[in-house]
Amino acid sequence: MGCSGCRIRFNFGKALSKASLLLTMLLISTYFIYCLTALSDSIPRALFAQRALDYGILEDRRRVLDELRPSPRLLLAGAPASPPPGGAQDSGIPVSNTFGTKKFPQAIIIGVKKGGTRALLEFLRIHPDVRAVGAEPHFFDRFYEKGLDWYRELMPRTLEGQITMEKTPSYFVTKEAPGRVCGHELPNQAHRGGPGPRDPGLSLALKNASSGLIDTAWNAVRIGLYAKHLENWLRHFPLSHFLFVSGERLVSDPAGEMGRVQDFLGLKRVISDKHFYFNQTKGFPCLKKPEGSSRPRCLGKSKGRPHPHIPPEVLQRLREFYRPFNHHFYQMSGRDFGWD
Numbered sequence: 001m002g003c004s005g006c007r008i009r010f011n012f013g014k015a016l017s018k019a020s021l022l023l024t025m026l027l028i029s030t031y032f033i034y035c036l037t038a039l040s041d042s043i044p045r046a047l048f049a050q051r052a053l054d055y056g057i058l059e060d061r062r063r064v065l066d067e068l069r070p071s072p073r074l075l076l077a078g079a080p081a082s083p084p085p086g087g088a089q090d091s092g093i094p095v096s097n098t099f100g101t102k103k104f105p106q107a108i109i110i111g112v113k114k115g116g117t118r119a120l121l122e123f124l125r126i127h128p129d130v131r132a133v134g135a136e137p138h139f140f141d142r143f144y145e146k147g148l149d150w151y152r153e154l155m156p157r158t159l160e161g162q163i164t165m166e167k168t169p170s171y172f173v174t175k176e177a178p179g180r181v182c183g184h185e186l187p188n189q190a191h192r193g194g195p196g197p198r199d200p201g202l203s204l205a206l207k208n209a210s211s212g213l214i215d216t217a218w219n220a221v222r223i224g225l226y227a228k229h230l231e232n233w234l235r236h237f238p239l240s241h242f243l244f245v246s247g248e249r250l251v252s253d254p255a256g257e258m259g260r261v262q263d264f265l266g267l268k269r270v271i272s273d274k275h276f277y278f279n280q281t282k283g284f285p286c287l288k289k290p291e292g293s294s295r296p297r298c299l300g301k302s303k304g305r306p307h308p309h310i311p312p313e314v315l316q317r318l319r320e321f322y323r324p325f326n327h328h329f330y331q332m333s334g335r336d337f338g339w340d
């Protein structure tokens with residue numbers, strides 16, 4: 001019995017994986033400048049007002065120093081055609097790794113898993129004003145105890161005017177993540193152990209929506225209850241701090257969707273149609289010139305995998321199960337993704 005249970009679960013997993021193409025959604029959470037300010041000084045928000053004067057003095061000093069020497073951006077623009085002897089390029093280290101400072105991200109791609117988050121990040125990285133860490137840091141879910149300095153150290157250096165970014169899709173479904181991102185819960189105060197109390201509202205909704213054949217307690221199913229996870233984030237951030245990016249449009253019209261993303265981040269519209277080509281073999285848009293390379297490149301093999309055939313009745317059942325949750329999500333996000 002145990003084995004047949006496993007098999008059903010396994011097959012259903014494949015079905016979900018296939019269905020995820022229909023359920024792609026991404027969130028970018030603009031970062032919350034006040035939260036980061038509080039975080040970067042590792043002080044509770046309540047103390048922030050008391051420190052305001054100190055910040056003012058520091059800011060003034062910074063401004064004076066900036067006036068005395070050209071900003072990194074100006075230095076770069078005025079760089080000599082050949083690098084100075086013994087300079088960064090002589091040592092073989094890329095200029096971007098030696099200039100600028102490491103900062104906390106101003107924008108995070110927080111989800112959703114298998115929603116096209118890697119594509120979004122790699123597309124954004126071709127923008128000259130975006131610098132992003134390649135690997136997923138998992139700071140706000142797995143490595144929170146390592147502390148803020150550890151997190152900042154992972155970030156690439158940025159020059160003035162550049163945005164630091166990271167992506168970790170599991171933040172979206174991590175109950176503690178929004179509070180941590182906002183700095184309400186500092187590393188040494190973080191809850192340890194299991195998840196918080198079960199939400200009775202969700203249990204009820206799951207019972208109502210379940211056909212009896214879908215294991216609603218299973219994480220692979222719960223992960224797709226976007227409305228539920230978004231609710232958790234909206235307890236900490238206003239809706240205007242989020243951009244909902246369509247995973248489907250990232251495939252069918254990457255330049256169009258990236259236009260929305262650039263506007264949201266306050267970036268000049270640099271990424272356009274001319275950066276993409278459709279690779280027939282891969283079946284996805286690829287980059288003509290990815291960051292740090294002049295050769296065209298598609299995402300790796302683990303992105304855009306062949307999916308197994310899912311019987312239409314299974315897909316239908318999944319659609320019916322998710323429909324009420326999706327509609328709730330459309331209402332909350334203000335965007336109808338047409339997943340029905």
Ligand SMILES: Nc1ncnc2c1ncn2[C@@H]1O[C@H](COP(=O)(O)OS(=O)(=O)O)[C@@H](OP(=O)(O)O)[C@H]1O
Pocket residue numbers: 017021112113114115116117118119169247250251284285286299302303304305
């Ligand atoms: N340009 C391009 N190239 C390849 N793949 C693309 C692209 N745009 C979106 N996608 C879809 O992205 C899916 C993987 O999503 P994520 O990167 O968010 O996955 S992960 O959660 O980080 O593991 C991946 O899912 P699978 O098809 O299941 O592999 C793709 O459907």
